[in-house]
Amino acid sequence: MSFIRRHESQYARSLIEASLDPLVTINTKGKITDMNEALANITGMTREQLTGTDFFDYFTEPQKAREVYQKVFANGSDSDSPLTLRHKEGKLTDVLFNGSVYKDNQGNVLGVVIVARDVTDQKRIATELNEAKNAAESATKVAESAKKKAEDAAKIAEDATKTAEEATKTAEDATKTAEDATKIAEDATKTAEDATRIAEEAVKSKQQFLSNMSHEIRTPMNAIIGFTKVLLKTDLSAKQKEYLTAIKMSGDALIVLINDILDLAKVDAGKMSFEQTPFKMALSLSAMLHLFETKILEKNLKLVREYDKTIPQVLVGDPVRLHQIILNLVSNAVKFTTNGKITVSVKLKSEDEEKVTIEFSVTDTGIGIPENRLGTIFENFQQATSGTSRLYGGTGLGLAIVKQLVEAQNGTIHVDSKVGEGSTFSFTLDFQKTNAEAASDLVIVDTDVEIKNIKVLVAEDIALNQLLMKTILDDFGFERDIADNGKIAIEKLQTTVYDIVLMDLQMPEMNGFEATSYIRNTLNSNIPIIALTADVTTVDLAKCRAVGMNDYIAKPVDERVLYNKIISLVKKTVPTNDNKDSIKTHGERIKCTDMDYLARRTKSNPTLMMEMISLYLEQTPQLISAMKQGLHDKDWNCLYLAVHKMIPSFAIMGISTDFENIAKKVQEFATTQKQSEEIPELVMQLEHICEQACEELEEEYNAIKNTNL
């Protein structure tokens, strides 16, 4: 039995020893009581060294090991608690700790049997698996993240693409927008420029239209007024005179209006130019106020002049515009005043080395201006009340012009008024001081001094005006010749000697400026030239002077002014112009005949003209001798008849009407048979002119013959 027991015990022992897993028994105190070879291998200790020692000392975490076997004691078993055994040389072996208590036959717990399963490989594998798994997981994760990234990337890419596309589109759009914007901007700029241009052109064409219209209206108006004046001088019934006066007054009013409109257009366009000429202020003003005397007397008003004597005699400024301003103010004052007085006062306000400031004021005792209208009366087409124009007439342009004229010269204008008491318009202007002598215009020549035989050349293109000038000059008893334009005027000046030229400025072919400058520079003539201007305001007077004109006169021509200007200029020139005098003494050099009439009648047919001339040359000597014979024999009838026959020939050959008048005088003497010493002289003049005409016509005849052969 004991053998069997022993044998049985041996067998059990060999099984225990064969196990690769360390087996160990510990007592209740935790001391190692027995073990197999595997444990000794794992711990690197011998059995003897191990027996009796604390089991937990061989673990890396002894406390955990103690807890595990205490748990086995308490619970009877424990399984698979992971612990790590330490080899004495440091090698670690992961084990799974499985334990169960073993009891004696009475059931008393003797100790615990512990199997520590070497799980190093398992653990390695597990670790490896874990690692693999982890790796795989990681890989998956990486892959996933990669995928996600890829997806993201794709998405991003897509997005990017989309974005890019969108961007491109946006960019394109932007570009397009930008282009559009640019285009719009350009269009806008263009539109703006166009608009500006159109606006400018509109303004320009408005001004041009106004200017042209006014000019077109003015030309016939001048003829109407001019001929009305001529008619007024003829024998008229009282009624006729009244009607004609009405026509003339209306015409004058219309001309003033047209000039006003032109002025405003001029100021608006910034084209108003101001002269800087020395002039005598006091003289200039009193001459201007002189114009109002009749009107003021007619209305039974009083004109009071207050002139500051300390104002320097000669000042530099624009006398024409100053006249225009004061003229407007005074004519307003006269218009709106029915009784009382009109005061024109001129005061020196301040003075320094270079200039003076002068205050002009025009005060009336008229209807006055309501206070609420004071602000607007300087606007275009404004009158104090709408009823004013009905009652007093006028367009309301006058004050607008005054304001423009004053302000354009850096002056100020001011109005004070009380309804029913009157108004005061005052303005200040600066004038430069000067030592220069004033241009001696406005010289009133004694019209009684008769200057005979003045020969005037009129350069004027409009037939009506030509006729008007003819009428006026004939009235003065001046010889006159008409040229349709500047070119013809120059041609005439080269063949004929004149005393003075009246030069219209606007003419076809060659205008007045060009013609004057040609006369002065190329012909080297200092013949007096008076510019005939449509109006003084629109014409550049400085330009007139620059080209060498001596003076100007505005249409409609005032006959007295024209007469004075002609006389004074001719008087001035005659003594200085020796050259001309010497020519004049050579009588034959001045042509007395003019083929105009004949050319017109024959339509310049050379054959007819030659026939006419030869008839004249044939007949005239007979008439001369008959006339002389009649005078010699005191055969008045013979004288009468001879002269009678002569008369039509003057007109035909363009001989001055002066000679026709002489002939008529001779006839008169012959009929009344009054003895007169004058007759022989007159007959001699006729003889002389006829002989001269014959000479000229002979040349003319030959000239026609030569050019038409």
Added chain:
Amino acid sequence: MINKNKIKIFLVDDDALYLKLLEIEFLEHADFDIETFSTGELCLENLSHEPDVVILDYVLDGLDKNAMNGIETLDKIKAYNNDIPVIMLSSQDKIDVAVSCMHHKAFDYVVKSETAFIRLRKAINSIYSYKKLEKQLNWYMERM
């Protein structure tokens, strides 16, 4: 005969220049058959040419004292054929001259001036409308 439709006009003036001018104007402005004479005598000698109108200067004896004057010539024309209308022309604008012409049965009296030609044409026109009226009157008178 050839120019049957044309109006035949005698122009009589001793002022050759003016005569020529009138002739030019008549020929320019209308289709007339013009004959010009420098004296009354020549005019009378040619009355057989049957002028439709005679335009006669008042003063025909200006140079030749022995020449027949305008009034004498007028009388002789009227004596020859009372139906020939005569328009007197003169540089005289005296009323007594004009009245005397009318008394001597002139159709009209025109002063030599720039507008003389127009006046002459007007006078000729009125001669013709007068003649037409006369013709019509005669026609109706015959009917009655």
